[in-house]
């Protein structure tokens with residue numbers, strides 16, 4: 001794939017920030033949108049805007065057809081068996097909350113164990129804390145090894161016959177490691193537990209097959225994969241979704257409403273109360289078309305090449321610590337780092353002065369940072385439109401930052 005050519009599709013990248021060309025390296029937080037996705041959003045609002053599943057007029061039929069076509073695109077993209085298993089949500093956070101609430105209500109009881117890991121995003125911690133508190137369940141954590149991998153020996157100890165739910169990130173948003181979900185799912189299933197996957201950092205960057213992984217639930221966000229904000233997906237196996245109650249109630253999700261009770265529509269609509277994010281779903285479908293055209297394998301390979309190029313250069317900078325695995329082949333395009341003696345917010349601010357956008361903070365993973373014994377880090381994260389030149393600019397800007405703080409001037 002040709003990242004230089006793909007860049008042309010992203011109008012936002014062609015601007016100066018602080019008189020320097022923008023180098024956008026905050027893709028783990030959110031990705032930029034190609035003009036194809038922006039055109040889909042515009043086209044929807046200019047030509048087809050109507051509510052779905054309600055009207056018989058032409059615009060309503062078009063909107064409904066495109067909304068459901070987007071669901072089919074998602075199904076195909078993640079290799080789900082049927083569209084009934086694809087629920088549109090606001091994003092990963094909502095998806096994980098729905099599983100904790102709805103599956104938790106139906107199946108979790110006092111004394112059950114919920115097993116997560118020390119490398120989870122807050123979205124994959126707090127819903128389980130809440131569920132554990134409400135049900136009197138026990139929340140357990142799988143260790144992370146010294147070199148930044150999920151400790152599979154510890155996983156075998158933590159997951160027991162008392163375990164009801166195992167919920168793990170497919171890719172860490174700080175350490176940049178890919179976790180062995182297939183192996184974890186097999187382990188969970190051998191103890192009659194379900195496997196929930198936080199796929200926020202995986203689906204945008206590599207091919208994902210929910211059936212091959214044997215995930216019971218799989219959550220991800222549209223905005224991290226060239227789609228708009230406010231739209232995401234919860235995949236769930238039909239056998240579970242059918243036994244679960246909706247989390248929200250109201251219009252769109254009902255079959256019959258009587259004075260004292262109501263019945264629900266069939267899957268997937270029983271979970272989608274109220275007017276959904278129609279434009280968002282259709283634009284997510286367009287983002288999927290865009291990624292499919294490039295090929296997820298190619299995107300994965302491109303990011304691997306960028307990391308193989310930039311990681312040794314970062315590691316060679318005196319006083320710079322990279323968190324997570326040190327070998328490039330074990331690292332996705334997420335690279336968290338610190339510079340000795342400098343606060344990551346100062347580093348990120350100085351990099352911004354050079355036009356380089358990186359994240360600084362706890363990355364919504366405070367337990368992991370406590371575990372790593374740091375309060376915050378800087379984080380550069382790459383995507384399909386980043387180039388070797390972007391990687392070089394990052395390294396140059398870090399060197400300039402070091403000089404600036406040493407001598408008080410760039």
Ligand SMILES: Cc1ncc(COP(=O)(O)O)c(C=O)c1O
Nearest residue numbers: 091092093121123173198200221
């Ligand atoms: C691993 C991981 N999980 C969950 C989330 C939450 O995603 P969202 O804010 O789109 O719901 C993120 C976002 O940063 C993430 O990186």
